[in-house]
Amino acid sequence: MTTTDFTSIPVLDLAKASSDKAAFLAELQLALIHIGFFYIKGHGITPEFLDNLTKQTVGFFDLPLDDKLKTDKIHSPTFLGYSVQGNEITNDRKDNREQFDFANDQLTTWTEGRHIHERLTGPSLWPDENLLPGFHQSLLSFYNQAQDLAETLTRLVAEALGLEPNALLDQYVLPNMQHRAKLIKYPAIDQLDPRDGTQGVGPHRDTGSLLTLLYQANDLPGLQVQNHAGAWIDAPAKPNTFVVNIGTGLEYLVQNVAIATTHRVLNPPPGRGPRYSIPFFLRSRIDKKLTPIDIPQRILDQRPRTVVTDSGHQFSQVYQNDPGLYAVLNRISSHRDVGARFYAQLAQEYGIITSAPSTGY
Template structure:
């Protein structure tokens, strides 16, 4: 049986990129290989802006349900927009959370435009609430997207260096101009705001699929996020003021031949009488338009550090599809999680994989 390994999440100081880069790269390498999660402090996104982001996030979820439904995912094949409490499925069980998915603004394919690959249907405009009911929401969310994309680009270059690669080895090949990167506003109701049969699964045990890095802003000082260490034990990842939590996606793990670990994590709903928990996530995506190939150039001494025995409660649904066709994988993953949207816009694909509304 594997013995316990990490019991806390390391905090990395981005100031060291200019003051002590070798120490930062060493700490980052350890986090990538042995943890798969880390906090970053002294990042470039201002605290005042994050306060405004928090206000807009809570403002959206405080809107009347009929207003939120006007931007519901069901209105678009992109899977962007609002998802009501309990609508998403993880590990065949509903997640107790509301969410709003957003991305950089891109046009949908024109009606007369030939779509060559099914993942192109995922690209399209966001479904925004009216500015009359939530002034400044769209501008704030898109500004966060811009800043988070810049931060993720800096981080993925540091990741490459930490693993002994050229700084552009990942960014130049697997992130392309005009690519869509997604984000998510999330509200986790407290236990006493749920039905007694709902349980406490805010989001079930999972790994972030197909992405390179996830950057998470924990907007509430409430417990909930837990990381599964590689011996299978759950470790709390509490909110740390003025930091982001960063974790490895399965896309990055695949590209670097399993050296960086996409660690399993989950979120529990907050305790009773504590109110809801809010967070904002940004997912730096790997390109979907071609088969991805693991990078060359990883030093033998780095490859030797790969974790061999990693216990995980997360599944590996459609993993073979990802290796052959990342775009198809992205669509299947979203159909599986948001089945009402999937069955409406991708009925043949959903049927082929046994996905129906209400199925488990």
């Protein structure tokens, strides 16, 4: 591996942060600046818990469609809830996946006249407990454990970039703010209409977040990371690990020295069945204009000069001045049916077409 063209994703052991912190931070710094992705093991979330979470995930997607549709995100302006196969859009193409977005349960506080981003906060839409006993509690437990892990890693990220451990969290993560998580099912190619293509989710960067933690719940290929020369590198599932990647919020706050690397997911090969994954997104606050942090020059000197990306930069100029508005526009662009119902005027103002997505390419 070179510092400009990585060919694999490194595995970092969180236990090493206790036994040999300097060595761990050196490995983390390399991953942050030159890759933007790494696996983390030794994270403390037990295999037994993750196995049960996987069973709950499969159980949800195996429910009759009518039961899943009762939690459809079309019922809420928060964009939390269920999305049917093919309903999400990335780079103006249909993503071949079902998903269920959830978060910690919070009351809706938005009223007419308040900032539009406050409309994104509210309760999740949960299926009837009788249909999936323990589902609600399992997902909230995952949310809490993933948030703790993401915050631990964010402190280490700060140190790896020459900052105080809480330099990012103290300024850009508010107590009890609502982060996001989701369950995802990617159908195998033979379960799709031939016109659908093989885009599980198109090339993108995780917008406005600090870190993403992804649990790949079964051993199927699909996740690919784009290296700085533009080549696609496989990121296969590894037992008892999370894939961690940098969000555009962190990249912006640390003056582009930590890279929000482009990635995508291809639908699984024919005959292999569906792929399941469970990401958690540690968000950066969206209630005020963000100010990049002063980074030591010795770190800035390592900043990559050229990074090829197939991801777009839609509304990036909005993010710098109003990350809350940016968050709403990003959601509308991806979930256009919800945008049409709750944010039609805003979508029209920014040229987002909220008609139904195309069935093919």
